[in-house]
Amino acid sequence: MSERAREALERLVVDVPDFPEPGVVFKDITPLLDDAEGFAAVVDALAAAGRDGDGNVVVDKVVGMEARGFILAAPVALALGVGFVPVRKAGRLPRSTYAVSYALEYGEETLEIHQDAIAPGQRVLLIDDVLATGGTARAAVELVECCGGTAMAAAMLMELSFLRGRDVIGDLPLASLMVV
Template sequence: MTDPGAYLVARAHEAMERLVVEVPDFPEPGVLFRDITPLLADHGGFTTVMEALATAGRDDSGAVQVDKVVGMESRGFILGAPVALALGVGFVPVRKQGKLPRETYAVTYDLEYGQATLEIHRDAIEPGDRVLLVDDVLATGGTVAATLELVRRCGGVAVGIAILMELAALNGRSAAGEVPLTVLTTL
């Protein structure tokens, strides 16, 4: 029997090859930016990608195995919210510092040049909730590691991470630790 998750990931990869546009020297010289807006604008491609990302929140039988989907600021919101809808569960945003109005947990992590802080509402995830993390790009892994820590502080259990694109040379995969990682395209 063919693995339906693997089939969906392969179809999503094909859609991304067709619809993600490479933009050289953006936002600065030497950077090759991958613009996902044409993918988002294409109903068929976007639907395929959302279905593929949602496989990370299902078990081998196709049953939903998560209680919440967490999307990391900011493109993780665009991807995570429809994944949560596809799985029939709630969506939780992880925001940059100072963007959430109520009591939060915060984690500060290192960037190439400086630091960043991410926050989550303290009551966004119930103790024991099974959580799927969703984001657009896995680079150095700082955002993933910080978000995993936020989920743990809330008492949640990360059961998977779903990523649109991984920049393999930056070894961000190591930040996932033992949490299963689903990547649609490796660059």
């Protein structure tokens, strides 16, 4: 990761204690999004996960998970010169979809992708704001595979390492810009 991206994260991600409930320290990224230079540095750092060691783009699509993942994934797709694919909560995509459900600590969630969003054989980079328990990322990998694509890597703005999400996503290469 570039020094610019590291500095932007340190300076612009704000801790908000007791949000959304007592005892939780929420990492607010809205100041980062409001800073064009910092946001650009972070987008470049996330996009690096879609390039090889020589800087060549090695993915065909970027998938962003609802909802904050969209904010990061769309500019990453533009930076790589590839298409953006949204993975949404159930019932929010207008055409035929594949769906994957997964457990949360407080219930269950279902994510969907358009059936024609990724062509068989396409290589995909997954982008989200936070890797927590890994359920969302694991579901996104399964959706990419339902389409016939291959998840090549994931890049997250931040990783909550104490929740062990890396264990859930298995051997998928993962780049986390900030580990908490």
